Amino acid sequence: MIARSQPENEPADWQHAQRDAFTRPTDLLAMLGLPAAAVGLSDAAAAAFAFRVPRPWAARIRRGDPDDPLLRQVLPVAPEGRARAGFVTDPVGDRAAERAPGLLYKYRGRALLLVTGACAIHCRYCFRREFPYGESVGHARLDAALALLAAAPDVDEVILSGGDPLSLRDERLAELVTRLAAIPHLRRLRVHTRVPVTIPTRVTPALVDWLCGTRLSSVMVLHTNHAQEIDDEVAAALAPLRAAGVPLLNQAVLLKGINDDAQTLRELSTRLFEAGVLPYYLHLLDRVRGTTHFAVPLRRARQLGRELRDTLPGYLVPKLVREQAGRPSKTPLVP
Template sequence: MIPQSTGQVEPLSLIKHIQHSDDWRTQLRNAYRSPAQLLAALDFDKQQILAMTAHDQGFNTLVPHAFVQKMSKQDANDPLLLQVLPQAAEAIAHPDFNTDPLKEASFNPQPGVVHKYKGRALLITAGHCAINCRYCFRRHYPYGEQRRARSEWQQSLNYIQQQTDIEEVILSGGDPLALTDGQLFEIITAIEAIAHVIRLRIHSRLPIVLPARITPDLCKRLANSRLDCVMVVHANHANELDEDVAQACNSLRQHGVLLLNQSVLLAQVNDSLAALKGLSERLFELGILPYYLHLPDHVEGTTHFFVSLERGQHLVAQMQATMSGYLVPKLAREEPGNSSKTVYASH
């Protein structure tokens, strides 16, 4: 369990120490855990903080120092801040927005496993992340019901062993890289023992928000795996991709890990041609291929992030008209009950 911080604003010297700590666990333990603490670090005054922190809607704030360092000071419209700061709009109810928009419970053959797509199975490996994004489609997910003792992991592995059509195992969460090396390596070793599994895919935001997590030991373990390793990172804006992220991604690539990115199209964050072009170009500089641009899921508490399908198609069409095809992600949406993502043509 990650210890809670005091909620007080740390001295600048301590912030710098945390930011440059090589121990990612120290950085995670000292992440900002209240909106007021976060805003104070960005030099908002007391009155501004009071006005901007009256909207906590029950989804805990969690933001690492490394991510906050990329934000502009005193900018309430900073695209990174908007992803993590609670907003009054989270209280807006809408009949089309609910707590399980993808109906994942219907594809949950047993706790900890989501078997929705043919040939692939997803393991919920962790019930926590290094950052709590306000648009998260699993912000209401019952992680407590999915959390099991180590001995019960064998049930999930037995399920994968029995489903011989499963060639790829996807580690998700929460965030699988929020696990310790020992926990993560144990899971990888167990998956490697299943003969019909040939690929391991890790979905993680940590290389972007907490790049210190990409340690030499992690890179070596992935390089030595018999499985083909793919890591799908999650960045929504070019400002997230600083030099520390570049170094982390370079380490993964040097150890044979294929890097892809999936983004979420978010109102006021990246719903412009300039933002999307800047993101794709910066990703490519870092050796990451733009993969999917997801239309936001209809998650309760996220109506203010909504971008229409028509708007998304128009933006992708603009990208296609001005960029090389390999820089243009596929516009997609997860539809409840479908056996694969729905990919949309541009307009």
């Protein structure tokens, strides 16, 4: 197990890492030995969507490489200011799907619970980068969401999302899971998170306890876009979850200049599998404002999807999909 036992009132390793993140791009660039002008850093972009990169993840960025695929996921650049038709503030219809503050019904049988607006890392392509979390999340609002869930017998799976649910302390998450488990028709608990990849020490014994100590069947869906994100520390951090029998899946976003070639995607699938994680989804970019420079054309995405299908065993091929507001499921892009 990665985490050490914690004296009372002392923040855990992961909480320290969360607070100690880079919040100024120039500090990260200084560590990487890169001048701001060489990477196209934009102060205006950084002001529009705050910069945040935890140090364990930053340590996997190659020094001196302005095109590093991890750096490009988090670096605020001028093209974020470009407007383009179809790139909007809420590309997947989150607000229209909200039935109570923070409770979203999109697909039959499943409900998405936004438990926090906080994330350990700020990904420039995030489809919720403009989501008004202040109107939807918070402890006080949870009662209404849980009451609505309790009155929805057709829902048997709850997905904890955000923000990143693992930004919250284990005590709060354990309490929430206890309340969810008390709703008789719920059967599965899914956690969508990027934190075990960005701050591996977040996988604490207490996390494994609440995730596995519930009557609900638990599954964790990680978010990783490039094999370089999964170092030995991440793989070791995931081991207790695997040992406890938690299915680990990954969803990635297809991002121009970061993972839009078949070899990079093959390497991602292979590395995930070595770390005990199955590739689940490869998402076409959700067209949120400020992300036009990440968009991969549909034709190219389909070609990549076919190349993966033709060169990898089926269990390593993520489903290439697009999320479209109001649809009853994600739309598959390679038949």
